[in-house]
Amino acid sequence: MTWSEKQQLPSPDGPSAGVTFDAPAPASGYRIYVIGSDLTASAGAVLAYNPSAPSPAWSPVASLIGGVYNDVGATVGPGGLHVTGGYTVGSGPDPTVAVATHQIYDAAANTWILSTPLLAPRSGHVAVTGRDGTIYAIGGRDNNDNILASVEALHPSANQWTNVASMNIAREALAAVTGPYGKIYAIGGETATDTLTDTVEVYDPAAEFVGHRAVWAAVAPVRQGGYGCRRRPRRSDLRRGRRRFRPHHIPDFVQLRPGDCWRNVGQEREYADAAS
Numbered sequence: 001m002t003w004s005e006k007q008q009l010p011s012p013d014g015p016s017a018g019v020t021f022d023a024p025a026p027a028s029g030y031r032i033y034v035i036g037s038d039l040t041a042s043a044g045a046v047l048a049y050n051p052s053a054p055s056p057a058w059s060p061v062a063s064l065i066g067g068v069y070n071d072v073g074a075t076v077g078p079g080g081l082h083v084t085g086g087y088t089v090g091s092g093p094d095p096t097v098a099v100a101t102h103q104i105y106d107a108a109a110n111t112w113i114l115s116t117p118l119l120a121p122r123s124g125h126v127a128v129t130g131r132d133g134t135i136y137a138i139g140g141r142d143n144n145d146n147i148l149a150s151v152e153a154l155h156p157s158a159n160q161w162t163n164v165a166s167m168n169i170a171r172e173a174l175a176a177v178t179g180p181y182g183k184i185y186a187i188g189g190e191t192a193t194d195t196l197t198d199t200v201e202v203y204d205p206a207a208e209f210v211g212h213r214a215v216w217a218a219v220a221p222v223r224q225g226g227y228g229c230r231r232r233p234r235r236s237d238l239r240r241g242r243r244r245f246r247p248h249h250i251p252d253f254v255q256l257r258p259g260d261c262w263r264n265v266g267q268e269r270e271y272a273d274a275a276s
Contacts, residue, residue, distance in 0.1 A: 006049075006051075007056050007058060010058055019032070019033050019035065019074045019076060030050075030051075031048045031107070033061075034047045034049075035072055036069050036071070036072045044064035044066070044067050044068055044069055045060065045063055046060070046061050046063060047059065048060075062112055064103060065103055066099065068083070068087065068088050069087060069088065069089070071085075071086050071123035071124045071140075071141075072084065072127075073086075073138075075129045076129060077129040077133055077135045077156075078156045079104050080107065082102065082129075082135055083102070083105070083112075084102050084118055084127050084137045085122045085137065086098070086099060086101075086123050087099070087123045098122055098140075098141065098142060098143045099121050099123075100119070100120055100122070101114065101117055102117050102161075103115065119162075119163065122140035122141065123172075124172035124173050125137055125138055125139050125141075125172065125174075126140075126174050126186070127176075128184055130153075130182065130205050131178060131182040132155075132156070132182075134153050134154065134155045134156065135153065136152070136153050136164075136176070136184060137152045137153075138167070138184075138186055139167060139170065139171045139172055139186065141172045146192070147170040147190075147191060148170055149166040149167040149170035149171070150163060150166045151164050151203075152164070164203075164208070165203065165213055165214055165215045165216055166216070167201050168201060168216055169191060169197065169199050170191065170192055171189030171191055172189060173190045174190075175189075182206055183204045184202065184203045184204075185203075186200070186201045186202075186203070186216070187199075187200050187222065188200070198222040199218065199221055200219050200221055200222060201216040201217060202216065202218075203217075
């Protein structure tokens with residue numbers, strides 16, 4: 001498994017979010033979006049890339065509402081591409097302000113629509129969609145420069161974000177992914193002491209029911225050398241689905257074996273939970 005270089009972005013970019021989303025016409029395949037820009041001159045800029053086009057290239061689409069320009073959370077969920085929080089240009093001594101906006105992109109109309117806002121402003125967080133379509137906004141930083149452990153959730157049938165269980169370790173600039181069994185994994189990031197962390201926590205929404213609140217639990221951290229291996233993988237492990245992702249801020253890419261441990265594998269990381 002190797003990486004190959006594709007069409008470069010038109011210009012260097014900073015902490016933007018990337019996500020894959022269906023094209024306006026399903027027959028034309030899918031598009032990859034880069035959302036937000038670290039350059040205030042391009043505030044709110046969104047670029048789209050169609051790999052199936054005869055001459056693939058990055059092209060601008062509708063900009064985010066309100067000049068939100070970086071550190072957003074982005075995920076594909078019910079109704080389209082969801083973007084939460086991020087920074088916008090402020091005034092006074094602080095040139096940037098975190099926002100609580102929640103925007104949904106209608107690819108067919110090339111339009112962003114304001115939706116139910118977050119309970120509180122956050123930036124540097126990650127957004128992820130649960131198996132039932134619930135949108136989660138995880139971690140990040142608030143306008144008081146606090147690193148957040150809090151998690152908000154928006155169920156498809158609701159019109160209001162709610163607080164769910166907080167992570168055990170507050171983090172920003174983290175990665176998150178939903179596994180095939182519906183569990184949500186929060187991976188790596190930067191803590192309140194400006195320290196990069198190898199922490200991995202898992203949240204199981206199915207454990208949330210009346211009278212009981214699901215919690216985040218630690219699993220094997222992202223480390224070199226297979227730390228946390230419990231046993232050799234079983235044949236049944238190899239048949240299970242695996243979660244692929246690219247965590248941020250971890251210099252060497254590794255993979256987690258079935259059996260709950262990490263190992264090097266090309267330029268990706270893969271997690272297989274032996275307990276699933």
